[in-house]
Amino acid sequence: MLDNKENPLTSLEKLGEFGLIDHLTQSIQIAQESTQTGVGDDAAVLNFDGLQTVVSTDMLVEGVHFNLAYVPLKHLGYKSVVVNLSDIYAMNAVPTQILVSIAVSNRFSLEAIEEIYEGIKIACKRYNVDLVGGDTTSSQSGLVLSITAIGQAKTEDLCYRNGANANDLLVVSGDLGGAYLGLQVLERENEVFKANPNMQPSLEEYEYIVGRQLKPEAGKHIVELLAELEVKPTSMIDVSDGLSSEILHLSKQSGYGFKIYEEKIPLDPMVIKTAEEFGINPITCALNGGEDYELLFTISQSDFPKIKGNPNLTVIGHTTEQNADNYLILNGSESAVPLTAQGWTSF
Amino acid sequence: MLDNKENPLTSLEKLGEFGLIDHLTQSIQIAQESTQTGVGDDAAVLNFDGLQTVVSTDMLVEGVHFNLAYVPLKHLGYKSVVVNLSDIYAMNAVPTQILVSIAVSNRFSLEAIEEIYEGIKIACKRYNVDLVGGDTTSSQSGLVLSITAIGQAKTEDLCYRNGANANDLLVVSGDLGGAYLGLQVLERENEVFKANPNMQPSLEEYEYIVGRQLKPEAGKHIVELLAELEVKPTSMIDVSDGLSSEILHLSKQSGYGFKIYEEKIPLDPMVIKTAEEFGINPITCALNGGEDYELLFTISQSDFPKIKGNPNLTVIGHTTEQNADNYLILNGSESAVPLTAQGWTSF
Known part of the structure; x- marks a missing residue:
């Protein structure tokens, strides 16, 4: 299905991560008044009457971002939260909630998933954020974690990537x-x-x-x-x-x-x-x-x-x-x- | 690492999806004043001064939720958005933004991912939601899509799962x-x-x-x-x-x-x-x-x-x-x- 096109295909290797992101996001249009900043910074900024709501998401894939041969599951859960919160702090905002989705194959036991959740909960407590939703599903192979973090900031406190001035x-x-x-x-x-x-x-x-x-x-x-x-x-x-x-x-x-x-x-x-x-x-x-x-x-x-x-x-x-x-x-x-x-x- | 525990492990098969969710979420505590409803409904409800912010997330895994032998990639992108928006509508809320994370193996070309994004963008346009963030990463095998949807509603309009009365x-x-x-x-x-x-x-x-x-x-x-x-x-x-x-x-x-x-x-x-x-x-x-x-x-x-x-x-x-x-x-x-x-x- 993917191989029978006549034109030669562009390899992702050639494009690289940032090239791919640029390519995929260049034609995205914003329609909602409440979307203040979309793709292109550490997190999106949404303006819901007053305080700014900041959201960010990250995906961690087994064999790509972590190797379970030496990463304890509890640490994995902890780290998966931290890397998302890091994006919220990078906006000079305070994280308030996360959503967690996990796909696991049947080689994982309940206890294994509990270990991951244990790490997630420790991170939530450490950073004072609420786990407010998510999805748990099976995968055919490997473990995938996807976390979305939501935060808040006053308009005047937010820091974007584009604000540097001469001689800063x-x-x-x-x-x-x-x-x-x-x-x-x-x-x-x-x-x-x-x-x-x-x-x-x-x-x-x-x-x-x-x-x-x-x-x-x-x-x-x-x-x-x-x-x-x-x-x-x-x-x-x-x-x-x-x-x-x-x-x-x-x-x-x-x-x-x-x-x-x-x-x-x-x-x-x-x-x-x-x-x-x-x-x-x-x-x-x-x-x-x-x-x-x-x-x-x-x-x-x-x-x-x-x-x-x-x-x-x-x-x-x-x-x-x-x-x-x-x-x-x-x-x-x-x-x-x-x-x-x-x-x-x-x- | 996962197999050398002394206690017998609980199989996920035995527990089932809902049992697993109940089990994993029973000890989650809410610390933020702005978290009005966390895990347990179609979407979480966050109260950021005034309008209610509604968020929900879903993960779609190749071989589990879809088979690329007969699911066109554009349809897959479209559907992955729709299933998330469905959770927002189920709160009687209006979706406003989504975040999209995709993990793909190197058997996918750029054109393949573009097809998925094309479907995502069509859904965004059809439902008037903004794609405000996400993550794109590689996987060792298979395609995983994780989408978070954010929406809004007036407090008095929100519908929860728990509100049924006698003789409704x-x-x-x-x-x-x-x-x-x-x-x-x-x-x-x-x-x-x-x-x-x-x-x-x-x-x-x-x-x-x-x-x-x-x-x-x-x-x-x-x-x-x-x-x-x-x-x-x-x-x-x-x-x-x-x-x-x-x-x-x-x-x-x-x-x-x-x-x-x-x-x-x-x-x-x-x-x-x-x-x-x-x-x-x-x-x-x-x-x-x-x-x-x-x-x-x-x-x-x-x-x-x-x-x-x-x-x-x-x-x-x-x-x-x-x-x-x-x-x-x-x-x-x-x-x-x-x-x-x-x-x-x-x-």
Whole structure:
């Protein structure tokens, strides 16, 4: 049915994730007065008389987003909620409800699904959101989780991806690259285990980065911190695909180029040590690894004194000119490397 | 990882869909003031200052909910939206936005996904809803669609599943059993085609029921009709799993028993003819077939004059007493058959 067309077909591999999204969404039209922002930001914004309602959805697929050989089901449930809430926080909004759909094959027992739900409920409690609906169905193979998060914000608090101005500072919360390296450790231990099932995985010394991969947290504390500091970012996004890719989003939507500095990118000592062990540049992990779920945002230079010295926030660069390219300035040099998007290429 | 527990595991097969949902949702707690109704109705109801926001989500899995051997991708996209909107209409609300997540394996081309989106967009236009977000990802095998619909209603217009009162009339829109028989025809023609690929399927004479299966419509016209007639149902649900199962939902949630009459159940002549061809009782198709996406609701007897004689609405029974069982009264007799839930048993 799919193969008997006469024209040659476009492969998804060639298009890539962002190309596909652009392609599929370019002709979407908005008809409802209440739809303030649709596709194209971390979450849609709906205006229902007064407070803004923010919604976002994400799908996690077995074998693509997680491997049950080393991801405990409870962690999976927790993470699936967190990655959605992260999109709501990236709007500078507060998540209030989620809906959860799960497809499972008959190789899963009730207890297995309960484990997933247990993680979901822990996340709901941690982030004070209500699970208000969903769907549970069977699949022929594999586990699929689809979560929709809904949140609220005052109109004046919302942060979009397109708001950066000339000479804004680029700020990131926490540190980067850990989730990617945590995954490398888990995959390596899994290979060891497959080769010799009597070997127990040695994960203790990698606790921080393995935790970043298995049980990430969303930017609740950062949104609260920004409110406390009275800093309203001019634009914001969460780091799900990697720093590089997120900067390109902010750049494309604002029209400004960005310059970031290698020496400023926040790295945990364990990230540096583990990257060395794997023979990778830790900066590459930060730029292209993804899944750190930190918040990346721009602020006006006049807000710099408010965030200066805060251990949770690092200024890593700034916007340049309109329509300029995006660059990484290498340590101790004037060399500039163009930033390129990786995203996922699992097609 | 899932098999090394000491306690025997509960099979999902034994539990069934509704048992699983009850089990998983029984301990969910509501923390947000804005969550008016969470899990347990066709859609959750959120109260964001003023208008009620209604959200609902559904997942469609290849090989479980559809077979791409005979479901055109455009129809699949259309139907996946319609089944979600149906849940919003079943609240007597108006859908306003949807979010769409799709997981596809690399056997799908861009054109294939475009076909799905084309159907989604046609449905959005037909029902005047905005596609405001989503996620597109890869899967290792098969196609999964997950859609969340958001809608609005005035507080006083919302219809829940639990509102039926003693001696209310039970009303269904349109006719029943067609979608199930349409599926039987499609599956039969697919078997014929597999046996002899040169055979062309003969679907013309089954156009109505095949259309009911491949391109169902949600109850927009019924919700509009009820507003026009100034009838506010006391409870409402959409017929997704079959008449029997939906009546049991209304009964369980209201606490009243229901009695329905075989002779009153609306059947299209093609449903009767095709059921005969397949050697099935057409009433069984209506009771257990599902996927008709008609609206089933209760009204006060005092509203009967307003709907009397309307060709879109049929009174098929009534509530009886509190805590009473649910019965089908057979044609020309006093015999009463207890109604039992089938739901899907695909686990």
